Amino acid sequence: MNKVIKYVWLDILQNRIVLAYTVFLLVVSATLFGMESNASKGLMSLLNIVLMVVPLISLIFTTIHFYNSYEFIELLLAQPINRSKLLLSEFAGVASSLVTAFLVGVGGPVLLYAPGSTGAALLAAGVALTLVFVALAFLASVCTRDKAKGIGLALLIWFYFGLLYDGLVLTILFSFSDYPLEKAMLVLTTLNPVDLARIFIMLQMDVSALMGYTGALYQEFFGSMTGSLYALGVMLVWAVVPVWLAVRVFAKKDL
Amino acid sequence: MKLLRYVLLLLFPLLASARTVVVGPSGPVHTIRQGLAQAAPFDTLLIQKGLYREINLMVDKPLVILGQNYPVVDGEKKGEIFTIRAADVTVQGLELRNVGRTSTIDWAAVKILSTRRVRVVGNRIRNAYFGVYMSASDNCLVRQNDIAGSPQEEQTTGNAIHAWKCDSLTILNNHIRGHRDGIYFEFVTHSTIRQNYSHGNIRYGLHFMFSHENSYFYNTFRENGAGVAVMYTRKVIMRHNHFEQNWGSAAYGLLLKDISDSQIEQNTFRKNTVGIHMEGTSRINCRNNRLTENGWGMRIQASCNDNVFSQNTFIANTFDVATNGTTVFNTFDRNYWDKYEGYDLNRDGRGDVPYHPVSLYSMIIEQMPHGVVLLRSFIVTLLDRAEKVIPSLTPEALVDANPLMKQP
Numbered sequence: 001m002n003k004v005i006k007y008v009w010l011d012i013l014q015n016r017i018v019l020a021y022t023v024f025l026l027v028v029s030a031t032l033f034g035m036e037s038n039a040s041k042g043l044m045s046l047l048n049i050v051l052m053v054v055p056l057i058s059l060i061f062t063t064i065h066f067y068n069s070y071e072f073i074e075l076l077l078a079q080p081i082n083r084s085k086l087l088l089s090e091f092a093g094v095a096s097s098l099v100t101a102f103l104v105g106v107g108g109p110v111l112l113y114a115p116g117s118t119g120a121a122l123l124a125a126g127v128a129l130t131l132v133f134v135a136l137a138f139l140a141s142v143c144t145r146d147k148a149k150g151i152g153l154a155l156l157i158w159f160y161f162g163l164l165y166d167g168l169v170l171t172i173l174f175s176f177s178d179y180p181l182e183k184a185m186l187v188l189t190t191l192n193p194v195d196l197a198r199i200f201i202m203l204q205m206d207v208s209a210l211m212g213y214t215g216a217l218y219q220e221f222f223g224s225m226t227g228s229l230y231a232l233g234v235m236l237v238w239a240v241v242p243v244w245l246a247v248r249v250f251a252k253k254d255l
Numbered sequence: 256m257k258l259l260r261y262v263l264l265l266l267f268p269l270l271a272s273a274r275t276v277v278v279g280p281s282g283p284v285h286t287i288r289q290g291l292a293q294a295a296p297f298d299t300l301l302i303q304k305g306l307y308r309e310i311n312l313m314v315d316k317p318l319v320i321l322g323q324n325y326p327v328v329d330g331e332k333k334g335e336i337f338t339i340r341a342a343d344v345t346v347q348g349l350e351l352r353n354v355g356r357t358s359t360i361d362w363a364a365v366k367i368l369s370t371r372r373v374r375v376v377g378n379r380i381r382n383a384y385f386g387v388y389m390s391a392s393d394n395c396l397v398r399q400n401d402i403a404g405s406p407q408e409e410q411t412t413g414n415a416i417h418a419w420k421c422d423s424l425t426i427l428n429n430h431i432r433g434h435r436d437g438i439y440f441e442f443v444t445h446s447t448i449r450q451n452y453s454h455g456n457i458r459y460g461l462h463f464m465f466s467h468e469n470s471y472f473y474n475t476f477r478e479n480g481a482g483v484a485v486m487y488t489r490k491v492i493m494r495h496n497h498f499e500q501n502w503g504s505a506a507y508g509l510l511l512k513d514i515s516d517s518q519i520e521q522n523t524f525r526k527n528t529v530g531i532h533m534e535g536t537s538r539i540n541c542r543n544n545r546l547t548e549n550g551w552g553m554r555i556q557a558s559c560n561d562n563v564f565s566q567n568t569f570i571a572n573t574f575d576v577a578t579n580g581t582t583v584f585n586t587f588d589r590n591y592w593d594k595y596e597g598y599d600l601n602r603d604g605r606g607d608v609p610y611h612p613v614s615l616y617s618m619i620i621e622q623m624p625h626g627v628v629l630l631r632s633f634i635v636t637l638l639d640r641a642e643k644v645i646p647s648l649t650p651e652a653l654v655d656a657n658p659l660m661k662q663p
Contacts, residue, residue: 037593038571040548040571041571041593044631047631048631048633048636051632051633052633162633163633163634163637166629166632166633166634166635167634169628169629170626170629170634173623173625173626173629174623177622177623181625182625185625185628186628189628189629194632195628195629195632198631198632199628202630202631216503216504218628
């Protein structure tokens with residue numbers, strides 16, 4: 001398994017996309033911190049990058065990488081290697097390289113300009129989002145044979161979690177505004193990993209606004225032990241379940 | 256003859272030559288009650304260091320009650336300590352503690368009743384129900400006192416400095432914490448509140464009602480349960496005050512309800528849930544204030560009119576301004592908004608594009624508080640952008656036509 005991960009790493013280093021991603025994150029974070037007058041505003045701008053760009057890159061890169069190394073996978077499967085082990089190694093290799101890229105690209109500037117709990121929350125959320133979306137991308141790629149279809153599916157996933165889901169939540173909010181929705185909103189928003197990450201960071205950042213009204217409920221929930229465990233649990237489910245499904249599909253797949 | 260009478264009158268205090276009555280644990284007079292009985296008007300009662308377990312001390316003649324090295328007067332939670340009914344009394348340098356609590360009488364460490372020119376200076380008040388309580392008294396001074404309570408519930412805790420129906424008070428340089436309201440005024444007029452530090456009170460740092468023509472300068476109100484609330488008052492002047500870290504679902508930096516003809520200038524509002532909340536407020540001049548890192552910089556209800564907001568600085572607030580209606584009768588002019596994205600072609604220091612400080616999302620939250628969970632999500636950013644281009648829900652009239660490019 002370690003050997004396969006090593007080859008995945010070598011392959012990723014060779015095509016330099018991850019390096020470019022690292023440099024991109026580094027430049028963007030450093031510029032944002034340099035441009036804004038105070039570090040908390042820099043973090044705020046960085047929040048959008050983490051919530052939008054990280055999932056997108058994770059999805060697209062993983063999908064393309066999977067299809068590009070299809071032959072390599074086929075070759076390996078000709079050897080006596082367990083299918084699920086192979087896919088897990090692929091996942092581990094891609095996820096670890098993207099997490100490293102994120103930690104170097106965003107973690108460096110954050111540690112430099114805005115060390116503290118908000119920065120730490122941002123990094124934790126970024127790492128979790130990377131894992132979740134790499135997992136989802138694997139599921140999307142093993143489900144389709146066609147590369148274009150796979151990338152399309154990945155984009156659709158991104159679009160859904162990044163934009164559509166919040167739109168749906170907003171619609172529900174509008175249509176049922178006469179009902180006590182606090183608990184429902186809490187559950188709904190945490191079902192989306194992007195929203196969960198956002199709320200997690202926001203609780204560190206916009207404490208004063210969130211403390212009002214509904215915010216107090218969230219503060220109480222996520223501030224408590226159960227809340228943090230729940231958030232961690234939901235994130236884990238989002239990362240583990242797609243990988244598990246992907247492994248199952250891949251094991252039975254006619255290559 | 257008349258002149259002679261005045262000269263005599265001027266010399267009279269010299270002739271009277273006030274005595275000093277010494278109260279000490281080892282001396283002949285060892286209780287304050289005895290000392291008060293022996294002292295003649297205009298005497299000085301010098302209280303030496305020690306512990307005096309006494310309650311209900313009635314001061315009914317003009318005296319200077321002076322503590323040496325903070326003698327402790329302990330009420331043992333049985334009642335009130337000093338009740339002052341005479342004019343020209345000074346209470347200075349004492350440590351007053353453990354005032355009793357009842358629900359029928361407002362027992363206080365120092366209670367001043369229907370008199371004038373009383374001075375309460377440099378005392379330490381600990382664990383009192385009410386700290387300094389003034390009722391129907393004029394021209395009193397409360398200065399440099401250090402008042403700390405141990406708050407329980409709102410109902411069983413009194414106010415640190417409480418004034419009812421007074422005129423021309425001076426509240427200066429006090430340090431107040433752990434009471435219900437730090438400073439409470441009702442029907443108080445022409446008074447000055449200056450350089451006080453009021454924090455950690457369970458209700459309001461400062462609370463006044465029906466108290467016209469008072470001035471508040473250089474005070475700091477911090478971490479109070481519900482911030483500062485001022486109501487039903489006109490002609491208030493507030494300058495150079497700090498309102499900080501008043502957090503909570505019902506906490507305000509400054510809550511203005513039915514206030515009119517007032518000046519709010521050069522104050523700092525930092526890290527409050529709501530910096531300034533206005534309701535039924537009119538003809539207020541809000542200038543040169545600094546609002547930073549608040550949840551809402553200002554919340555101006557539609558019931559406010561003819562207020563002027565100019566040269567204020569808004570930095571890093573989650574929402575700069577929120578309102579609950581579409582009609583706006585207030586003026587915003589030449590404020591600095593850190594969220595402003597316009598340009599200044601003619602270089603006069605004012606942006607060429609008007610700034611709309613109310614975002615669509617803040618209007619949504621005003622109607623649906625649960626919506627706060629979508630804060631900073633991509634869709635909300637998109638909606639806000641779209642609203643900026645084609646305004647439909649946000650009040651078009653709430654606009655700063657001359658936003659400043661640099662902080663004033």
